[in-house]
Amino acid sequence: MNHPTPAIVTQRAARRLPRVALLLLCAAYVLPGHFGRDPWRNADVTAYGYMHGLARGGDWWHPLIAGVPSDGGLLPYWLGALFIQALGGWLGPELAARVPFALLLAASLALTWYSCYHLARTEAAQPVAFAFGGEAHPVDYARAVADGAVLALLACLGLLQLGHEITPELVQLAGASLALYAVSASTYRGWQPRVAMLAALPLMAGSGAASIALALGMAGGVVCLRSHYDSTRAFAPWILASAVLAVLLATALGTWRWHVLDWPSPAQVARLLLWFTWPAWLLAGWTLWRWRHHLLHRHIAWPLAAAGIAVVGCVAMNGSDRALLLGLPALAVLSAFALPTLRRPMASAIDWFSVCFFTAIALFVWVMYAAMHTGLPAKPAANIAKLAPGFEAQFSWLAFGLGLAATLAWGWLVRWRTGRHREALWRSLVLPAGGVTLIWLLMLTLWLPLLNYARSDRPLVERLAQHLPAGACVRASGLPRHQLAALEALGGFTLHQGLGDPGKPSCDHLLLIGTRNTPPQPPQGWVQIAAERRPTDRQEQTYVFRRDPATSATEAR
Structure with a gap:
């Protein structure tokens, strides 16, 4: 049975949002958070530490922070390091590293708009035609719905902090947005969606989301093969080619890491979904209800599948908000189709x-x-x-x-x-x-x-620098990775992880983590010279030790 579309839209309602206003709103969202600040703990400064190390001559195939390798893919670190080398002398290394990630956030917003625009132009998504005319023009209707999708994405609370970091998840978000656009535009465009798809899944795989990339590829292939449009069905081989490239790149870069952790409680996932995707989840639920007879059409099925994959990834990773981030563009597109039916x-x-x-x-x-x-x-x-x-x-x-x-x-x-x-x-x-x-x-x-x-960890780094010679070799044990990254990238120290062994460099200073009430016990031959903490930390302290000169002289003899 063919059910009529639930969208009833007049031409007056299909007016688009003024472009100057939309661009100013996006600029006011994207630009703050990329200027005038340090990389913040934890993931932000950790990623910057790897980029800074590569830009200063580190091994590009094995980025390290104090000898600790990275967890995610290499592409985000390469991207940040290249911009540090190109623009660091002009903008400063911290701002230079942020430039490509600000562009990726802006690109994700633009791709969300174009994804929704092309989906809204499909026949199944069009509003009801009036008997005496006056219904919305297809292109005008699509533009108005796409404007709503961008507004829905901007309104999502979960995009605020994660969208302004320089972490691998932002590269993954751009890849997910590319995949969303490629399948959505496969009906009306020629080479653009093909190029986008060939780049989308490898981009995600190379930045640490290979499994989600393959899941998106499978879902996109099924949606395309079920389409009534010949051009969309012919798009499936391009998805397969992109998936093959993603597998090859993930294998070459060693990003096949399964992050399945303990299953979170339903209440934990519900709380995360409630605030992280607000208000998109509310409108997306209304979309599914009002368009319930059209769930297999591409304008509903494709964003629903993409958002569902992100939710499954979030649950599999013990309620990870960074996995859920990848579903926000699709959820925004899905929520935009509630607007023509909103009461x-x-x-x-x-x-x-x-x-x-x-x-x-x-x-x-x-x-x-x-x-x-x-x-x-x-x-x-x-x-x-x-x-x-x-x-x-x-x-x-x-x-x-x-x-x-x-x-x-x-x-x-x-x-x-x-x-x-x-x-x-x-x-x-x-x-x-x-x-x-x-x-x-x-x-x-x-x-x-x-x-x-x-x-920021800079206040702690500046306090520790008062007790450490500039550029000193420092050994560290038990320090969190973000603190190691801050000491190397913001303080300029050379760090070596562990308490030392004959095969590693001999350093005259040691850093250990502890609390105000339970200081750490240093190895024999080390003397405490200071204990510093971040101004906003109540208990955690970093203890500074210096090698005992008497012990060093005894070892030398």
Whole structure:
């Protein structure tokens, strides 16, 4: 039985989001977080440590931090190291390493738009044709739905931090977005989706997600073979070729690592899905209900399969949010198809929740910002001093101006949305996307010095540097990998893991991890000279030892 499409859309509702506004919103989302900060612990600074080591002459086939090899694929580290070598002298190594990953995040947003656009142009996704005309034009309808997909992706809370790191997962996200686009555009494009598919799965495999890449390839192949379009069915061999390339690359780079861990509890997975994919999961569920008679059509089946693979990967990896990240573009596309069927009470609920929630958070950010610089209100200022002892706020006109402009833009957006603007399909996602972007921009401008002070390992490195000669050979045992990376990349020290053996270099300084109440016991022949901790750490301390000169002289004789 052929069921009619549930989408009923007029031409007035299919107007597109103004391109200048969409580009400014994306820029306000992508750019903050890539400037003016150190690589943050844990995964961010660890990845930067491998890139920094490669750029400074390390083995490109075996990147190391203090002799510890990397866990993921090599492609992300190569990418960051190449940009450090090319732009590090001009931008500085830390910012240079961020440039390609900012471009990858922007590319993921663009690919999400084009994926949804091409899926919305398929016959099964089109709205109902009116008896006397006036229904949305197919291209205009597709553009409006695609605008909604980008807004849904921007609104996802899980993309905020992970999308602004320089970790392998961002390269995997770009690969997953490429695969999503390739299958979606296979009907209307020629060589572009083929090239995209040939790059997508190898990109994921080379960055540590070989198993998810193959699962996406299998799902994409099944979707293409079931399509009613000849060009889409003919696309299946290109998916097979991409899968073969992914297998070869994963084998060559040694990325066949199975990350299956203990199964998480259902409550743990539910909590992660609830906040990480908000609000896309809500709209995606509505899509599945309203389009329940069309689940086998490509505009529903393909993003549903891609998002489902990411959820399965998340569960298999003990509730890993980094695996779930790869499904956000597909989930955003799936949620966009709820917009043509969204009822007014549900849209109003999303709007008012967004207004209340994000306005309250923005007010909180400004109050804490005032407390940082003026000491008033007194209680927030005291909390900041307690949580980040030693932090001294420095006023920046640029940060203040950007924060003020973002807040005023939010006020205008709320006024626009609460006015008589009910036609556009994407209207219900403007406030969630704008609110997330507002809070991200405020925190990464007004709060950036405080966040950098609290989340960077540089304060600890600077404290340890007071007790270690510049460029010294240092032996470390028990230190977490992110701290090793910070000492090498931010401090310029040469680290060697372990307590030492005859086959390794002899260092005059040793670092051990401990707590304030339970200091570590050093090997014989070492004397403690200092104990330092990050300003925001309560208990954990790094102990500095120096080789006892008397013991060294005895060993020399």
